[in-house]
Amino acid sequence: MTRYADGADEQNKRTPCMHDPAYIAAEREKVARTSAQAAPYSPPAYTLGDENYLCRSEFECCRGEETMAAFREWLGDRYGTIAALNAQWATEYAGFDEVEPITIAEAAQLPESFARWIDHKLFMDTAFAEIPLATCISDEMTQSLRAYVEAGGTLIVDGRAGILSGQGRIRDDRPLDALLGVQSPEQAVRGQTAHAQVNVRVSEGRPDAHVVRMDIYAPGSDIAHREYSQNILVRSDAGYRPDIPFALNDERGEWWLVFRDVASGVTAERTLMLQ
Numbered sequence: 167m168t169r170y171a172d173g174a175d176e177q178n179k180r181t182p183c184m185h186d187p188a189y190i191a192a193e194r195e196k197v198a199r200t201s202a203q204a205a206p207y208s209p210p211a212y213t214l215g216d217e218n219y220l221c222r223s224e225f226e227c228c229r230g231e232e233t234m235a236a237f238r239e240w241l242g243d244r245y246g247t248i249a250a251l252n253a254q255w256a257t258e259y260a261g262f263d264e265v266e267p268i269t270i271a272e273a274a275q276l277p278e279s280f281a282r283w284i285d286h287k288l289f290m291d292t293a294f295a296e297i298p299l300a301t302c303i304s305d306e307m308t309q310s311l312r313a314y315v316e317a318g319g320t321l322i323v324d325g326r327a328g329i330l331s332g333q334g335r336i337r338d339d340r341p342l343d344a345l346l347g348v349q350s351p352e353q354a355v356r357g358q359t360a361h362a363q364v365n366v367r368v369s370e371g372r373p374d375a376h377v378v379r380m381d382i383y384a385p386g387s388d389i390a391h392r393e394y395s396q397n398i399l400v401r402s403d404a405g406y407r408p409d410i411p412f413a414l415n416d417e418r419g420e421w422w423l424v425f426r427d428v429a430s431g432v433t434a435e436r437t438l439m440l441q
């Protein structure tokens with residue numbers, strides 16, 4: 167239905183800017199038109215496009231005018247006062263309207279605080295996760311797609327959907343719209359299937375269907391297991407029970423299970439001893 171992978175220029179401005187009202191309106195129109203055409207055929211899912219990622223360039227986006235305004239508003243909600251931000255960032259801004267992010271090269275020269283760089287990355291991670299909501303789950307969404315979602319239909323984002331936390335290694339303590347609960351066995355046996363239980367609890371008025379990324383790491387590995395890791399759709403009223411079908415030749419020892427709610431960034435981690 168749509169893609170939102172684009173490049174950035176030498177000023178680190180993404181083209182188009184993801185917060186540009188004209189861009190969002192055009193994407194909404196595209197979603198409306200395509201979903202209305204597909205609705206009569208009862209599709210099992212609506213995909214938002216393959217290989218959705220934030221930027222296809224070496225630049226660090228986005229410094230677009232609309233995105234910077236949204237970033238400064240986000241920082242205001244996060245820190246409350248400019249004094250609190252200055253204390254964390256080791257800066258001396260007079261107000262949020264002066265705030266500017268920095269590149270990773272610039273951050274490397276400021277060992278006293280990397281917060282200016284990491285906060286911008288966390289904000290862009292949030293913006294990336296929320297763009298499907300801006301273009302699809304909105305008041306302007308067509309009746310056909312809204313009815314489909316409310317009846318339990320599925321929206322899919324294909325490809326790798328990570329910017330900063332694709333490996334599940336970085337966590338964010340910002341205020342959350344969802345709470346993620348995970349139950350998993352402490353032990354499992356090679357050649358048998360282990361079962362986890364994943365639940366989300368959402369705030370009133372928020373979407374009750376959440377995509378959760380489940381990454382499974384073998385002992386000593388920093389790369390998620392390709393066969394066992396997956397995206398799962400978790401509904402607040404039912405949860406989801408993913409299977410982990412361990413093979414007979416899997417390595418014994420402590421495995422690491424990381425569950426991340428894609429929209430909110432909430433992360434839950436568990437360990438499992440494989441016998």
